[in-house]
Amino acid sequence: MISEALLHIITLHLNDEPLTATQEHALQEWADTSFYNEEALKLLNDKEFLRNAIQQREDTALAREENWQKLLQQIKRQPAHSTFRPVLLWRQHWKAIAAFLVLAAGALWIWHANSLQQQRAHTNRTTSQHISPGTNGALLKLANGTLLVLDTMKNGIVAEQKDVQVMLRNGRLAYAATGPSSGVPAYNSVITPKGRQFSLVLPDGTLVWLNAASSIRYPTVFTGKERKVEVTGQVYFEVAPRAGIPFLVNANNRAMIEVLGTHFDVNAYENENNIAATLLQGKVRIRYLATGNHASVVLTPGQQALLQQALNSMHLPITVINHADTAKVIAWKRGIFNFEGAGLYDMMHELERWYDIEVIYEGAIPDIQFFGKMSKSVQLTDLLEGLKVSDIHFRIEGRKLIVMP
Amino acid sequence: MVAKHFHIEPELLQQLSTGDERALRILYNEYYTSLVFFANSMIHDTAQAEDIVITAFTRYWDKRTQFEALAAIKAYLYTLVRNDCYKYYHREEARKKHLLAVMDTLPEEYVAYADSRMVIAEMVQQIHREIEQLNPKYRDVIYLLFVEELSIKETAYQLQISENNVRKRKERAIELLRSRIVRANLGNLVLFYLVIHGKTH
CATH class of the missing domain: 2.60.120.1440 (Jelly Rolls)
Structure with a gap:
């Protein structure tokens, strides 16, 4: 676990400041504990790594407010001093689905109960080819x-x-x-x-x-x-x-x-x-x-x-x-698909642009609403695995994704 | 910020344990970005990392009366995030290999790796915070030069100041950060990042 004293010593060390014998000893001991600690010291000395790290924190901070609202909603749903372990509602869905399959990026999908019932029947098959993300x-x-x-x-x-x-x-x-x-x-x-x-x-x-x-x-x-x-x-x-x-x-x-x-x-x-x-x-x-x-x-x-x-x-x-x-x-700038409240049609537009595919609807466009976010770095096939859960039928022909009725 | 104002700690802990959402907000603002950064370095998936961090906060909130120090809360949050990252990672591995089993105990190797990434997350936070705490006049110069990697000329353009002014502000910013080394104490650490850059630019 993190010790403030250790962080202080590492800071001094990276600044070429003199260390006391005790500090020197503590640093050495920490670095010797594992290969990863030694690697961490090197990374913290690497300009490029730090630049990327700060950039990443800047990007992370962009969603802080959005996620605060989410957290707030979640804790308000919990009675005070509940004996239940609080789990986000949308995670429960995610977990239910995960029993069957998990998207590579861990996206979650909630679907309209109605449309689920309407669109029963035949299972879909995708070819095993990989379409890589952009x-x-x-x-x-x-x-x-x-x-x-x-x-x-x-x-x-x-x-x-x-x-x-x-x-x-x-x-x-x-x-x-x-x-x-x-x-x-x-x-x-x-x-x-x-x-x-x-x-x-x-x-x-x-x-x-x-x-x-x-x-x-x-x-x-x-x-x-x-x-x-x-x-x-x-x-x-x-x-x-x-x-x-x-x-x-x-x-x-x-x-x-x-x-x-x-x-x-x-x-x-x-x-x-x-x-x-x-x-x-x-x-x-x-x-x-x-x-x-x-x-x-x-x-x-x-x-x-x-x-x-x-x-x-x-x-x-x-x-x-x-x-x-x-x-x-x-x-998108942060490398994320945000499908909160998006319909299938809107979502497919984004997929067309990122995976360089064409989406064709053989019947009416299914009326399904999606919630959740996922990384833009997943393979298309992994993403489509997730769509199967929401009972959308499709097949892939070359770079065409055909949504079947 | 919280860690630097120890005198407010008892008050904040009191507010947290009584369920004051404003206090939670302070805590959240303090730890959110570092926890997401840490989770991301474990699983390389921003959306999932955010999900895991929110869940960690909700679990902490459920146990909020049990903590007597901010450091303990931070350690608890990091541990929850680490464990969830492991579960996520393991589930992914199991899925790839068509396994259904989920291991309950964390391998030592994983714990050691996580420990080193926590230190990185905390160090990077200190660096980032030092940049943010600079007077905006200096902070913008530092941000554009070192994070966005613009040239002196481009930075001057972006900020509408002379190139000479950019150079002066950069030097002053580095000076300010160096002076923090001198009065460094546990709660007031230093921005070595810029010092390293200061030597090379």
């Missing part, structure tokens, strides 16, 4: 039209263009000016196909994360009175503030989002009904591209704006959700 990677399209595959490239300079160098650092794309800008903007695009996600630093310092099947187009140097980028799919921004130079996001050529230094997510997949803009920090203004600022809405943190993608929808009001589930919106 990974980090993207395509970079240079101003001259050249396409570069960024999946396998090592750290270093990726391309030299007019006025700028493009480089990869720890799997992230970044720009460096090589001389004064000649003033004529050149545009680059980063495109993630299905099964890839990627992050980059725009020339103004804005951090961008792209989910699968998404893209961003931007100038290699931002000049002029505004910073304008175009996106499709789902993109998360941490915009670098610039006094008097607004950051404009054109989503799907349909919505325009004006930003004043902020963290926000845009979900503008063409095959979804709505474009959703969710604000985590700062302030944004959003409107249909075709309308002026008079028809815009301003979001405050925690709010989500929904714009319909249907034709002529620009005359419809923009829906604003006040307490959006922000942790759910950006779960």
Whole structure:
């Protein structure tokens, strides 16, 4: 178990501070106790390990509030001083299912009792082939039209263009000016196909994360009175503030989002009904591209704006959700599928993009609601094993997932 | 934060044992991230790790009257998480091998491994906390330079300050952290992470 005194000694040791003989002895004894302790000391001395660890903690903290609410609900359900061991309700379901099978990632599925009864009968068969989850990677399209595959490239300079160098650092794309800008903007695009996600630093310092099947187009140097980028799919921004130079996001050529230094997510997949803009920090203004600022809405943190993608929808009001589930919106950035309350159709959209598959419905789309979260690193077959429990019938043909009635 | 303010410990323990949710909130904020980090290092599955940690808190809450020190609560939470990670891991292994048996006792090897990951989780927490406790002026520079790994130039861009200013703030931040070494005590540990970086950047 952890001893504060030991942590103190390790800290001193890693800082090259002098240790007393007793401290030296205690440290040595601890390191000798197991191979793993010795390894831990080495890891704590490793820059890269620590950087990843802090990053991981930052990401973990994003869901802290969401999980606090969950914990609160759970303990409120328990009578004070109960003699029963408290177990989360959704875990009990999970355990019941686990008796039969367990998803690789331990996802849990609760299904509609109704739909369960309606959809009886024939068992399904999947082929034994493996469809792997997505990974980090993207395509970079240079101003001259050249396409570069960024999946396998090592750290270093990726391309030299007019006025700028493009480089990869720890799997992230970044720009460096090589001389004064000649003033004529050149545009680059980063495109993630299905099964890839990627992050980059725009020339103004804005951090961008792209989910699968998404893209961003931007100038290699931002000049002029505004910073304008175009996106499709789902993109998360941490915009670098610039006094008097607004950051404009054109989503799907349909919505325009004006930003004043902020963290926000845009979900503008063409095959979804709505474009959703969710604000985590700062302030944004959003409107249909075709309308002026008079028809815009301003979001405050925690709010989500929904714009319909249907034709002529620009005359419809923009829906604003006040307490959006922000942790759910950006779960993808943390490597998690969050299917809380999602229908089968929505869930399949996400699977199509991450596993690079096509989902075909042979009959009506089953009316099933899912709850729970799972890692995005599971094999598709393991995920589908879990779906069998909710009595969905399907088969796989190549990269097609066919949902049978 | 809690561990650093020992004078509030009896009060907090009192509130916890009477079932005050605000006290639980303090405890949760203090331990949640480290416990998830620890669970994740054992099973490499964030969603499942979060699930295990929430369950650990609910079990602690059921036994909340039995604790007389925060350190004991922390140790209890870590133990619950460790054991659940083992159960999860073992269930997964059993599933792969089509076994149904679930072992009740933890192998020594597993316990030793878990112990070392707990130390890592706690050390990383201290580092992270030191960053968070810096004045935002310094913290943002440190975060972008060392965690997001932006260059000096990119950091300057992101924060809208001069590159020279970035360098000054970085040095000042490292200085602040070094000075903590001098007055280091059990509850106030030091950010070696930045010191290591300070030597190389």
